[in-house]
Amino acid sequence: MKVYKFGGASVRNADGVRNLKHIIEGESELFIIVSAMGKTTNALETVFDAYRTGELKSAEQTIDSIAAYHQQIIDELFGTEYHLGSVESLIDELRRFVTTVPYDASRAEERYDRTVAFGELISTTIISEWLRSVGIANRWVDMRRCFVTQFRHKDANVLIEESSPLLRRKVAGSAERVFVGQGFIGSAADGSTTTLGREGSDYSAAVVAHILDAESMTVWKDVDGILNADPKRFPDAQKIDALNYVDTIELAYSGAQIIHPKTIKPLQNKSIPLYVRPFGNKEASGTKIDGTAEDVKLPIIILKGNQSLLTLRSRDLSFVLEEKFPIVFSILERFRIKTNLIHNSAVALNLCTEQSWRLKEAADALQAEGFDTAINDNVELLTIRNHTEEALKSYTFSERNIVKQIDGQTVRVIMRKE
Numbered sequence: 001m002k003v004y005k006f007g008g009a010s011v012r013n014a015d016g017v018r019n020l021k022h023i024i025e026g027e028s029e030l031f032i033i034v035s036a037m038g039k040t041t042n043a044l045e046t047v048f049d050a051y052r053t054g055e056l057k058s059a060e061q062t063i064d065s066i067a068a069y070h071q072q073i074i075d076e077l078f079g080t081e082y083h084l085g086s087v088e089s090l091i092d093e094l095r096r097f098v099t100t101v102p103y104d105a106s107r108a109e110e111r112y113d114r115t116v117a118f119g120e121l122i123s124t125t126i127i128s129e130w131l132r133s134v135g136i137a138n139r140w141v142d143m144r145r146c147f148v149t150q151f152r153h154k155d156a157n158v159l160i161e162e163s164s165p166l167l168r169r170k171v172a173g174s175a176e177r178v179f180v181g182q183g184f185i186g187s188a189a190d191g192s193t194t195t196l197g198r199e200g201s202d203y204s205a206a207v208v209a210h211i212l213d214a215e216s217m218t219v220w221k222d223v224d225g226i227l228n229a230d231p232k233r234f235p236d237a238q239k240i241d242a243l244n245y246v247d248t249i250e251l252a253y254s255g256a257q258i259i260h261p262k263t264i265k266p267l268q269n270k271s272i273p274l275y276v277r278p279f280g281n282k283e284a285s286g287t288k289i290d291g292t293a294e295d296v297k298l299p300i301i302i303l304k305g306n307q308s309l310l311t312l313r314s315r316d317l318s319f320v321l322e323e324k325f326p327i328v329f330s331i332l333e334r335f336r337i338k339t340n341l342i343h344n345s346a347v348a349l350n351l352c353t354e355q356s357w358r359l360k361e362a363a364d365a366l367q368a369e370g371f372d373t374a375i376n377d378n379v380e381l382l383t384i385r386n387h388t389e390e391a392l393k394s395y396t397f398s399e400r401n402i403v404k405q406i407d408g409q410t411v412r413v414i415m416r417k418e
């Protein structure tokens with residue numbers, strides 16, 4: 001069995017879906033994991049925000065535009081006379097949920113998961129039905145029935161032991177040998193839908209590969225492979241042909257938009273190679289990740305956007321970190337705030353976090369614990385691995401640096417945005 005993962009950017013329109021078919025043609029034992037089409041998850045987050053703040057009209061308008069966007073892809077793939085009842089039912093279900101189930105702030109993350117999961121349910125339904133209509137027999141798999149996750153909404157991990165028999169049974173019992181499943185979603189033991197963290201479809205594919213002892217996993221992306229920097233920001237970026245698991249985890253953790261950081265472990269544990277290959281060029285080899293590649297020597301530059309700088313000061317100037325750390329991090333955990341860099345001094349703690357609609361609430365909770373707090377949303381996080389004098393000179397800008405940390409090979413800088 002091979003596992004292929006296709007991201008939202010690849011299947012953002014009908015041409016992308018046709019190209020997916022071109023890529024999978026000829027494969028006989030294949031599990032495909034697909035994300036939501038285009039920017040659908042962002043649109044669903046907008047729906048959720050409107051639902052959360054009671055603006056149901058606006059939530060419905062966004063649902064209308066999500067419906068229209070998918071309808072256009074369906075029309076192009078199947079022809080305008082065709083009605084895909086299964087997608088219409090999903091849209092109806094989403095609309096019914098948002099308009100009839102009252103929002104409950106104490107279950108915010110659970111409600112979020114229920115809303116955003118529709119993106120993957122819709123994309124896989126369209127793709128599975130269309131592949132069938134053009135002669136590729138396949139089985140649509142509801143990953144909520146195969147992935148049992150932690151009881152932790154918005155950022156769950158898959159419980160491999162519990163999930164393995166479910167997924168294996170599903171695959172063993174199917175006459176079709178091409179499977180189409182959703183990335184990003186699963187369900188908790190109580191049956192409620194969970195999500196695995198934004199961009200979590202890579203991780204879904206890795207868990208499928210792990211459970212099914214796949215020979216390989218491939219992520220098809222709109223890049224030539226893994227590069228040492230984002231070519232959109234740094235035009236002299238170079239492709240890396242081979243990477244080991246450890247370097248890849250470091251890169252992913254620092255925010256390289258190549259692969260979700262949770263992806264590597266399930267593959268590494270079973271020595272399953274991971275390929276990152278260009279969606280637009282089936283013949284190109286891309287990057288191979290496994291346990292044998294040598295460490296990368298090239299400086300690797302990663303700029304992570306959507307960051308906030310949260311600064312905490314204790315009011316009595318006695319920042320006794322040993323005592324205060326657990327309080328700080330349990331509050332951040334409660335609001336699902338991810339911290340990417342920690343920098344402390346005697347009186348202040350600087351945290352570079354992912355931007356989140358709950359950061360303000362977390363700051364309020366920290367204030368109640370005796371901290372003064374400040375939030376600065378105008379920052380980004382730069383990481384340079386294998387740094388050289390030259391790389392430091394060209395990529396850090398001292399007038400914009402707020403915090404700079406250096407260890408052996410890696411420099412990390414919280415910078416004010418330009």
Ligand code: ASP
Nearest residue numbers: 035041184198199200201
């Ligand atoms: N659709 C989800 C997201 O946009 C998951 C993924 O794309 O991997 O975050």
Ligand code: MG
Nearest residue numbers: 007008035199
């Ligand atoms: Mg995505």
